[in-house]
Amino acid sequence: MxxxxxxxxxxxxxxxxxxxxxxxxxxxxxxxxxxxxxxxxxxxxxxxxxxxxxxxxxxxxxxxxxxxxxxxxxxxxxxxxxxxxxxxxxxxxxxxxxxxxxxxxxxxxxxxxxxxxxxxxxxxxxxxxxxxxxxxxxxxxxxxxxxxxxxxxxxxxxxxxxxxxxxxxxxLYPFNALQTKGRFLLYKYACRLDGSINGGQISSKAAQSKMHDYRAKADFLLLSGKTIREDKPTLDARFASLESKRPPNILILTRDNNFSTDAPLFDIPNREVKILNQINPTLQNINGFIMCEGGAELLSALQPHIDMLLVILQPSFNADFTLTMHLRLSFHLVHSMQIGEDLFLWLLPKNQPML
The missing domain is CATH 3.40.140.10 (Cytidine Deaminase, domain 2)
Known part of the structure; x- marks a missing residue:
């Protein structure tokens, strides 16, 4: 070099x-x-x-x-x-x-x-x-x-x-996506070394803080209706290391027209929550930095729209939990970095044109 x-x-x-x-x-x-x-x-x-x-x-x-x-x-x-x-x-x-x-x-x-x-x-x-x-x-x-x-x-x-x-x-890919398309969609996925994705909190506190930094900068956080119904999350940015811990606005992708609003995320003041019954053409009309959190089903549904995938790999095995991702997708690794004990892998979909 x-x-x-x-x-x-x-x-x-x-x-x-x-x-x-x-x-x-x-x-x-x-x-x-x-x-x-x-x-x-x-x-x-x-x-x-x-x-x-x-x-x-x-x-x-x-x-x-x-x-x-x-x-x-x-x-x-x-x-x-x-x-x-x-x-x-x-x-x-x-x-x-x-x-x-x-x-x-x-x-x-x-x-x-x-x-x-x-x-x-x-x-x-x-x-x-x-x-x-x-x-x-x-x-x-x-x-x-x-x-x-x-x-x-x-x-x-x-x-x-x-x-x-x-x-x-x-x-520069996230910046260029915003400049050229008006939208950058990041999908975040966390798992352990054995691929398990269930059993509670996966990432370390340092990685969780970094993810809350990203949430505080996101214009929208996109999740499935299934995640909201089963986990009833708050989806704020309380662990962010930034001065501003602004909670992101929420997009919920669901086929349920009578979606329940009993999850804590609906109680956050000054937050916009949108219910999406279909991806197209609704998603194309939403601009800004969109961050997605979810599993295989949501990733599969959003795959044509994903600009970048962030995999957070936690260095542990958990024999008690066997739920893993089942998909056939390929990506290019463009960067890796360690945050706390976790490895952050930044991936671009194959055949993704460089902006």
Whole structure:
């Protein structure tokens, strides 16, 4: 593995930790090296509306290079931008910056300032980018940086970085689905090593907290009527690690026109609950991030609409419970990561076109 591929891979591994949590923004990480090749910072975008990965990485790198830690007190993106522009002078001229996604162009309109505008002013020695930003609101940053004289290595134009470019595109799949289709549908499925899926809580507390983070970011949580009737769940985000523990709105797929509303989920204030009697065309008219939780029957019904499957594998066996998934489906593994004791497997359906 070459040097550029190694550091871009570190960025991607870091960005995956915040996958879905940054929506509707993409998950992005940035890494900065000093002139001797020492890592000064590796930072990831945390949530929509908060500073981008490049800004967080520059903030921490500035504090290390200058010894001025006052900048670390700032959390507003515009304030960090202004501080860096005012105080950094030529501090970043010998640094190398790696970014998992092309920095947003200077024409960008949004809650945070353009990262490209900041980088053009700071003039680092070199910038290496894993993949391009195709969104109309933010694309074009790489060309802007080159035009102002900053050397830019673009993985999509570099032969030995083809693999890392493909990995970076997989990271962006949820964001790109929202951009192109207006909807991203994730199916979450948890099981033990023996494939068993019954017998109470399966995932560890750390994995449960991460799933509640995803719930807090979802526009809708989709479940079957069978799950609601049998489990009578609350379906909130009380174990989320995020500041906002907003409970998701609920979609219930059922053929029962007189569906009972005695489950605790119906008692959550400020929540929208929709009953769906059929998938088509109802689901096509619902936009945003839709997260699904359920078993084989629901997965089979939703299979043509699923954009990504998340399997949470708990490292245990349970001889007392033998209920397993019975389906014939194939997926591509695009990423794996450990959360607590559990393994998160991110899968794309085979023959799924890359957005």
């Amino acid at each position: 070459g040097t550029d591929e190694f550091y871009l891979n570190l960025c991607l591994q870091s960005a995956w930790q915040n996958q879905l949590i940054t929506l509707p923004n993409p998950a992005v990480s940035a890494l900065i090296l000093d002139q001797y090749g020492t890592i000064l910072s590796l930072e990831s975008h945390q949530e929509c509306g908060k500073p981008h990965a490049e800004v967080l990485a520059l903030q921490k790198a500035y504090a290390k290079l200058s010894g001025d830690c006052e900048i670390l007190r700032l959390s507003d993106s515009a304030q960090i931008h202004q501080y860096l522009l005012k105080c950094s002078q030529n501090l970043f001229n010998k640094t190398t910056i790696y970014v998992s996604l092309e920095p947003c162009g200077s024409h960008k309109c949004g809650r945070t300032p353009s990262c490209t505008s900041l980088l053009k002013a700071l003039k680092p020695k070199r910038i290496i980018i894993a993949t391009q930003d195709r969104s109309q609101n933010a694309k074009g940053g790489a060309e802007e940086l080159e035009q102002c004289g900053i050397p830019v290595t673009k993985a999509w134009e570099t032969k030995n970085l083809t693999s890392i470019h493909q990995c970076a595109n997989s990271l």
